[in-house]
Amino acid sequence: MTMSGLPKLAKVPTDFGFTEEHALLAASARRFLGQHWGSDSLRGFVEGAIADGDAVDLAPLEAAMAELGWFELVLADDRGGAGLGWLHAALLAEELGRVLCPVRWSSRALAVAVLGEAGVRATITFDGGDTRFDDEALQGTHPMVPDGARADVLVAPVGDAWVAVRLDGAERRARAVQDPTRACADVVHDGAEVHRLDGIAPTPLAIQAWLLHAAEGVGAAETVLGMTRDYAVERQQFGRPIGTFQAVSHPIVDTMIAIERARNLVLATAAALDAGADAGRVEPMARMAKVAADDALWDAASRGVQLHGGFGFTWDCDVHLYLRRALSARAELGSAASHREALAERLLRG
Numbered sequence: 001m002t003m004s005g006l007p008k009l010a011k012v013p014t015d016f017g018f019t020e021e022h023a024l025l026a027a028s029a030r031r032f033l034g035q036h037w038g039s040d041s042l043r044g045f046v047e048g049a050i051a052d053g054d055a056v057d058l059a060p061l062e063a064a065m066a067e068l069g070w071f072e073l074v075l076a077d078d079r080g081g082a083g084l085g086w087l088h089a090a091l092l093a094e095e096l097g098r099v100l101c102p103v104r105w106s107s108r109a110l111a112v113a114v115l116g117e118a119g120v121r122a123t124i125t126f127d128g129g130d131t132r133f134d135d136e137a138l139q140g141t142h143p144m145v146p147d148g149a150r151a152d153v154l155v156a157p158v159g160d161a162w163v164a165v166r167l168d169g170a171e172r173r174a175r176a177v178q179d180p181t182r183a184c185a186d187v188v189h190d191g192a193e194v195h196r197l198d199g200i201a202p203t204p205l206a207i208q209a210w211l212l213h214a215a216e217g218v219g220a221a222e223t224v225l226g227m228t229r230d231y232a233v234e235r236q237q238f239g240r241p242i243g244t245f246q247a248v249s250h251p252i253v254d255t256m257i258a259i260e261r262a263r264n265l266v267l268a269t270a271a272a273l274d275a276g277a278d279a280g281r282v283e284p285m286a287r288m289a290k291v292a293a294d295d296a297l298w299d300a301a302s303r304g305v306q307l308h309g310g311f312g313f314t315w316d317c318d319v320h321l322y323l324r325r326a327l328s329a330r331a332e333l334g335s336a337a338s339h340r341e342a343l344a345e346r347l348l349r350g
Contacts, residue, residue: 016271017087025088029095032068036061037099039318042181045102046321049180062103071108072118080118085274086208090215090266097216098223100325102181106212107146111155114197114205115164122164123151126206126333131158137191138165148185149174155197162200165192179328181321204279206333210286211269213333217293218263220329221300224322225255228304235309242307251303258296265289284346287339294330301326 045056065071074089075081082088089109096105104123111122123146131140142148142156149172154165171188229252232243242248269285301323305312312319330336 016267017085017274018267022087022091025084026091026095029092030098032064033095033099033101036064037101039099042100042321043318046180046324058103061101065103065105066119070105071112073109074113075109075116075118079116081112085270086211087267087270087274090211090270093212093215094219094263094266097219097325100181100220100321102183104147104183106209106216108151110205110208110212111151111153113208114155114162114200115153120153121151122153122155123147124155124205124209126157126202126209128157128159131156131189133158133161134191136194138163138189138194139191140189142187142189144175144184145187146182146184148172148187149183154187157202158194162197162202163194164197165189165194177328179324181325182328182332201279203283207269207273207279207282207286209333210290211266211273213329214262214266214269214286214289214293217297217325217329218259218266220322220325221255221259221262221293221297224297224300224304224319225252225259227319228252228255228300228307231308231311248307251307255296255300255303258292258299262289262292262296265292284343287343290333291336291339294326294336297322297326297329 041056045058048056069082070092072079072081073084073092074086075083077083093106096103107123107125108121111124112118112120114124115122125142125145125148127143129141129143131138131142133139138158142154145151145154145156148154148167152167154167154170156163156165167187169190170192171190173186173188175184175186177184229243232248232252233241235242237245243252265285266289269282269289272282272285301319304319305317305323308317308319311317
């Protein structure tokens with residue numbers, strides 16, 4: 001195949017459209033999360049969830065995020081939202097991923113944008129499960145719904161249709177997960193009334209979900225990389241920091257390169273969406289970003305455990321929290337194999 005036969009990707013600005021406004025959003029988000037969701041809060045949440053399911057109450061954190069308008073970030077301003085772009089959203093998602101924020105922000109922000117309604121506690125899933133219509137009443141189960149135990153409204157596919165369904169009467173079955181910060185539940189419907197959502201294009205919606213997922217992964221990977229780097233500088237062996245040994249420093253640098261590659265794919269995807277690029281050209285970029293971010297997070301977390309030595313295998317080392325996120329991230333929104341297969345098919349089609 002000649003280079004001219006390769007599928008074309010969307011064109012993006014050389015600076016990804018980055019402005020001072022984007023930098024201010026990222027800085028303010030990092031400052032806010034540092035004040036409201038530090039490592040002690042994260043550890044307490046995970047310990048409580050694993051011990052007896054009685055995790056830290058997220059209502060105050062969620063209320064503070066809502067007051068800042070984060071859930072309506074990409075909702076059009078004439079609908080009560082901030083009307084900001086996907087680069088803003090990606091930068092915020094990166095900061096949320098950096099601290100493993102357990103509030104399912106991306107699922108709610110996407111659902112709010114689809115519904116066009118501010119202030120609603122909604123979530124979205126892309127897995128229709130075994131749901132079906134029975135005389136316009138919804139039957140069946142949507143599995144593994146993000147924040148399914150707490151959301152009021154669910155945006156989801158049912159066959160070829162997309163619907164919004166209120167969850168007042170639905171049965172919620174919390175699922176055991178590897179990462180307690182990614183709570184989800186099976187939502188069982190028994191005759192629920194639905195509102196059909198016309199004009200929903202699943203591919204652009206999936207692109208947005210992959211983008212935000214990847215951005216969170218980049219943030220998480222960079223945090224655990226920082227932990228490992230700091231440990232390699234502080235830990236002494238044979239009279240010098242272990243970071244001076246190539247067996248330690250080279251894996252750290254390899255991980256840094258993987259993170260930067262994933263970040264560039266995330267920023268390029270966000271910039272292409274903001275530029276109004278055709279979904280067909282943005283889709284492969286979003287898929288690559290999702291896979292690259294999942295791989296980078298896995299590399300950072302697994303190498304972090306190894307390079308922390310015996311300490312890395314203990315509960316006291318926070319790296320295991322990020323290893324949990326890496327494991328759950330690889331299973332969300334399609335596996336790396338499925339995305340690579342889709343990319344390969346597109347490449348071979350030309």
